[in-house]
Structures are given as structure tokens and as C-alpha cells.
Amino acid sequence: xxxxxxxxxxxxxxxxxxxxxxxxxKLEADLNSIFSFIEKLNELNxxxxxxxxxxxxxxxxxxxDEIKSSNIREQILKNSPEENKDFFVVPKVIE
Amino acid sequence: MPDIIDLTLVxxxxxxxxxxxxxxxxxxxxxxxxxxxxKLNTYVTEDFEIALKKADNFDKxxxxxxxxxGIPIAVKDLFCTKNLRxxxxxxILGNFIPTYESTVTENLWNAGSILxxxxxxxxxxxxxxxxTSFFGNVQNPxxxxxxxxxxxxxSASALAAKLTPTTIGTDTGGSIRQPASFTGTVGLxxxxxxxxxxGIVAFASSLDQAGPMTRDVKDCSLLxxxxxxxxRKDSTSVDFKRGNYLKELNNSIKGKKIGIPxxxxxxxxxxxxxxxxxxGINIIKEAGAEIVNISLPNTKYALPAYYIVAPAEASSNxxxxxxxxxxxxxxxxxxxxxxxxxxxxxxxxxVKRRIMIGTYVLSSGYYDAYYLKAQKxxxxxxxxFDEVYxxxxxxxxxxxxxxxxxxxxxxxxxVSMYLNDIFTVPINLAGLPAISIPAGIDSxxxxxxxxxxxxxxEEQNIxxxxxxxxxxxxxxxxxxxxxx
Numbered sequence: 001x002x003x004x005x006x007x008x009x010x011x012x013x014x015x016x017x018x019x020x021x022x023x024x025x026k027l028e029a030d031l032n033s034i035f036s037f038i039e040k041l042n043e044l045n046x047x048x049x050x051x052x053x054x055x056x057x058x059x060x061x062x063x064x065d066e067i068k069s070s071n072i073r074e075q076i077l078k079n080s081p082e083e084n085k086d087f088f089v090v091p092k093v094i095e
Numbered sequence: 096m097p098d099i100i101d102l103t104l105v106x107x108x109x110x111x112x113x114x115x116x117x118x119x120x121x122x123x124x125x126x127x128x129x130x131x132x133x134k135l136n137t138y139v140t141e142d143f144e145i146a147l148k149k150a151d152n153f154d155k156x157x158x159x160x161x162x163x164x165g166i167p168i169a170v171k172d173l174f175c176t177k178n179l180r181x182x183x184x185x186x187i188l189g190n191f192i193p194t195y196e197s198t199v200t201e202n203l204w205n206a207g208s209i210l211x212x213x214x215x216x217x218x219x220x221x222x223x224x225x226x227t228s229f230f231g232n233v234q235n236p237x238x239x240x241x242x243x244x245x246x247x248x249x250s251a252s253a254l255a256a257k258l259t260p261t262t263i264g265t266d267t268g269g270s271i272r273q274p275a276s277f278t279g280t281v282g283l284x285x286x287x288x289x290x291x292x293x294g295i296v297a298f299a300s301s302l303d304q305a306g307p308m309t310r311d312v313k314d315c316s317l318l319x320x321x322x323x324x325x326x327r328k329d330s331t332s333v334d335f336k337r338g339n340y341l342k343e344l345n346n347s348i349k350g351k352k353i354g355i356p357x358x359x360x361x362x363x364x365x366x367x368x369x370x371x372x373x374x375g376i377n378i379i380k381e382a383g384a385e386i387v388n389i390s391l392p393n394t395k396y397a398l399p400a401y402y403i404v405a406p407a408e409a410s411s412n413x414x415x416x417x418x419x420x421x422x423x424x425x426x427x428x429x430x431x432x433x434x435x436x437x438x439x440x441x442x443x444x445x446v447k448r449r450i451m452i453g454t455y456v457l458s459s460g461y462y463d464a465y466y467l468k469a470q471k472x473x474x475x476x477x478x479x480f481d482e483v484y485x486x487x488x489x490x491x492x493x494x495x496x497x498x499x500x501x502x503x504x505x506x507x508x509x510v511s512m513y514l515n516d517i518f519t520v521p522i523n524l525a526g527l528p529a530i531s532i533p534a535g536i537d538s539x540x541x542x543x544x545x546x547x548x549x550x551x552x553e554e555q556n557i558x559x560x561x562x563x564x565x566x567x568x569x570x571x572x573x574x575x576x577x578x579x
Binding site for chain 2: 003007008011012014015016017018019027030031033034035037038039040041043044046049050051052053054055056060061063069072075076078079080081082088090091092093
């Protein structure tokens with residue numbers, strides 16, 4: 001099956017990556033070539049196979065939810081692109 | 096005494112312990128050579144001044160009990176280093192300064208080593224040539240305008256060019272072993288769960304593993320020993336008895352059964368690689384091991400399955416790069432517009448491609464056809480290995496289907512680039528350990544590697560087999576410092 005331009009635009013929306021028309025065309029070609037490679041899997045009948053869900057085959061460990069680092073609020077906020085004393089700043093959401 | 100930069104890690108440790116050289120002398124030698132080698136573009140961030148200070152401090156107050164006493168090490172820029180910029184080779188991380196240290200690098204510093212700087216890599220470790228890095232191509236010291244492989248291309252190049260005595264990388268589908276093979280160095284991907292993933296920028300979490308990249312198998316054993324640890328901060332870290340890999344390293348492989356999988360004789364593989372493989376087979380036979388012909392029938396489905404599983408996990412892991420809490424942000428008319436522009440301008444083409452593949456295969460209506468199917472195929476691939484491991488102790492294959500290629504040669508065709516990892520990807524899907532060692536050169540003089548795949552948690556076994564082959568082959572990397 002092929003991926004058309006409309007699907008590329010749809011995936012770009014879902015991925016939150018804006019794509020202009022020229023890039024979308026290039027992506028359409030690339031994705032089609034990659035998916036025709038992936039479609040090789042259809043040769044295999046996997047109806048009765050259990051999917052592999054964990055490679056480590058151990059139970060995930062639980063730990064207490066404790067605060068271990070302190071006084072790094074300032075350092076963390078410093079990494080944000082729009083700095084503010086106490087918050088992460090984003091474009092206005094509510095009109 | 097040979098030049099400092101020509102000593103292996105194990106030799107350096109010995110000389111520092113015997114006070115024949117100081118940490119400062121070693122660090123200064125590597126800083127000096129690194130500064131003269133900017134043309135290779137291996138470093139994204141240098142930390143030379145601080146490294147020299149740390150070396151001075153070590154010499155003033157030395158602790159020779161440590162496993163890496165005063166040893167300077169440059170690391171792949173995918174490991175978070177506290178208070179030092181970490182980029183993952185991407186524009187989108189901008190000037191991100193981690194507030195924490197990855198467990199693997201913490202293990203290195205706790206063992207007495209010193210950070211030299213952060214090394215270039217493919218963006219978010221997605222690539223096989225180091226050409227997807229926002230910070231530009233890396234040159235392979237083996238030859239001008241040759242890729243070093245990827246994604247740990249900066250690490251492999253810096254190691255082969257002797258800009259660091261040893262280094263570390265990460266391997267999701269071959270990102271340690273393929274560049275090791277392209278640069279004539281040793282690279283090991285440990286069993287999934289051996290090295291903690293905490294603090295490593297995530298690509299595909301069920302496949303990612305950190306591992307050592309070194310000049311020889313002895314160095315590899317020592318570095319793995321330091322890197323590997325059980326870590327509660329990584330929920331898939333496995334609590335198993337880790338070996339004293341260096342102490343227990345030996346080249347006695349008598350009676351070992353080594354499998355040769357027929358599916359790795361792929362169409363179009365150069366005869367030189369075929370010959371090299373045969374050379375490896377002869378060496379281990381000579382050493383008293385038994386060769387067993389085996390079949391891993393689902394090998395050809397590994398790469399297509401990987402290109403569903405890895406992008407799916409990546410699309411989810413990379414959702415966090417939204418321009419809000421750290422890194423690069425583009426201006427947008429509203430919140431959604433800001434997200435979309437930030438991600439469009441902040442990610443490179445290969446990363447965007449993979450996020451979109453991943454988003455598509457996980458999207459409503461396609462999950463069963465792609466992701467679930469791939470997880471089932473992954474099970475079949477793991478079953479293949481489980482089955483042959485009833486008969487053999489390890490498997491010998493080539494590391495890559497070709498030697499290093501020219502910069503730009505494969506950038507326009509993603510699938511031809513993906514085919515580089517045809518021999519390495521199945522191992523990640525099955526979570527097994529594997530090592531690549533340099534075993535010869537092709538007609539162009541470029542290095543070629545052999546891969547030894549082991550049973551889960553049997554790193555010692557593949558190290559021993561690699562050690563016995565290394566001793567016989569006695570590979571010497573011919574690097575003429577053309578960039579200096």
C-alpha cells in the first residue's frame with residue numbers, strides 16, 4: 001500500500017511537525033520507499049505468535065517515590081527557552 | 096617508552112599506578128592532540144581546561160586503587176553530564192545543561208577517570224554515518240572524506256585517531272559495532288540490562304544499550320567492568336552477577352562450539368568480507384573450538400521489524416521536545432503552532448522521518464498491522480537465537496556488509512543507509528551481547544570487523560573468543576595523521 005500526500009500531512013499533524021508542500025513531497029517518496037521495505041514482513045504468518053513485550057524477562061522494579069535532588073529549581077528553569085522566575089512560559093492558551 | 100598516546104588503556108593504568116607517568120601528563124597529551132585534530136570534527140563540546148585541573152588534583156591526591164586512576168576520557172554526547180552541555184547531536188536540545196549525571200558516566204568518574212569532552216554523533220543516535228548530526232560530519236581518521244560510521248561516529252573517530260585513550264558509545268541497532276568496524280577499533284554492545292540507561296538521551300528504549308569502545312579486547316574488558324552496574328534508576332536494569340571481565344580474560348576457547356549462520360552470507364557481500372569471515376573461522380578452529388553450521392531463518396526480517404519498533408519508540412520518546420522546558424524554541428502564533436514550528440526547525444530530516452514513521456505505525460487503525468506484527472517478528476528472531484544456543488556457545492559473523500564509504504555516498508537513499516546495520520540489528524532485537532573486533536583490511540586499505548554474538552549475560556565468553564582471534568590476527572591500524 002502507498003502513502004499519499006494527504007496521509008503525509010495527517011502524520012505531520014499527529015507528529016506536531018509542520019511540513020511545507022515541497023518537504024511533504026520528498027517525505028512521501030522517502031516514506032513509500034521505507035514502507036515498501038517494511039512490507040516484507042507480510043510474507044510471514046505470525047497469527048499464532050505471541051508478541052515480544054519485554055526483552056529482559058524480569059519484573060519491573062518498584063521504588064519509593066522520594067525527592068532526592070533539592071534546590072535545582074533555578075537550574076531547571078534556566079534551561080527553559082523563555083525564562084521566568086517561577087514558571088515555564090508558553091504562548092497564551094486561553095483567550 | 097612509547098608515546099603516551101600509543102599506550103592502551105590497560106597500559107596507561109599500569110604506568111600511572113607505577114608512577115611512571117602522571118595523570119596531568121596523560122591528559123595534556125590528549126588535550127594537545129585533540130586540539131590539533133579539529134579537522135576531524137569529533138568534539139561537540141570540549142572540557143579541556145577543567146580536565147587538566149582535575150588531572151592536577153588527581154596527581155596531588157592520587158588514589159591508585161581505582162580502576163581508571165586519573166584516566167582522561169571523551170564520551171559520546173548522548174550521555175547527560177551534570178553541568179556540561181549535552182546535545183545528542185541535535186539543534187533542538189540547544190544549550191541544554193543537565194542537572195544530573197548518567198549512571199554510566201558516573202561509574203566512569205567514580206572509577207577515577209576524567210571527562211575530556213563530548214563527542215559528535217548522529218542526531219539522537221539515528222544514523223549509520225554520523226552525517227545526521229546538527230554539528231556536521233565527522234571524518235574517519237582512516238581516510239579523508241570517509242564516514243566513521245554511526246551513530247557513535249565521533250567516539251569511533253576520536254578513539255582511532257588517538258584523541259582519547261578509550262571511549263563509550265551507545266548501540267540501538269549497531270551504533271557501537273558498525274563504527275568500530277569502520278575505524279579498526281573494538282566495540283561491544285552488552286546484554287540489554289547490563290549498563291544502565293539512566294541519563295542517556297533515549298532513542299528506542301527497548302533496544303538502547305551503552306557499551307565500551309576501545310583499542311583492544313583487554314581495554315574493552317576493563318571498561319565494561321566499570322560501566323556495567325545494577326541501577327534502580329533504570330527499571331529494566333538487570334541484577335545479575337557481573338564478572339571481573341579483565342581478570343578472567345583468557346584465550347582458551349578449546350571445546351567451545353561456535354555457530355556460523357548461513358543467513359549472514361548475503362547477496363552482494365564483497366568477497367573480501369567472505370574471506371575475512373573464513374579467516375576467523377580458521378583461527379577459532381585452530382584454537383580448538385568446534386565450528387557448527389547453524390540457521391537463523393528469520394534474519395532477513397530483522398531490519399524491517401527494527402524499522403517499525405525503533406521509530407515507534409523514538410516517536411514516543413521524542414515527544415518531550417516541544418520547546419517548553421528546555422532547548423530550542425521557534426516563535427508560533429499559538430501553542431500548537433509553536434510546537435509544530437519548534438519541532439520542524441529543531442529536528443533534522445532523518446529524525447523527522449523516523450518520528451513520522453513511528454507516529455504512523457502507532458496511529459489508530461495501523462497498530463496491529465505494523466507495531467504488533469513487528470513485536471511478533473521480534474519474538475521469532477529471539478526464538479531463532481534461543482534455538483541455536485541449545486547447540487552453540489557463541490556465533491561468529493562479519494560486523495558489516497561493507498567497509499567505510501564516502502561522505503555523501505548514501506545520504507539520498509535512506510534504505511541503502513539502513514542496510515549497513517543488517518548484521519547488527521538482530522542482536523539488539525534479541526537483547527544479546529555482541530562485540531566487533533578489527534580483523535583485516537579490504538583492497539582500499541579500509542578496516543573490516545568480525546562480530547561475535549553471545550548468550551545473554553555471557554559477555555566474558557565473547558570477550559575470550561574475541562581475545563583469542565585478536566591474538567592471532569594482530570591487527571594494526573594504519574593511520575597516517577593526514578588531518579594534522
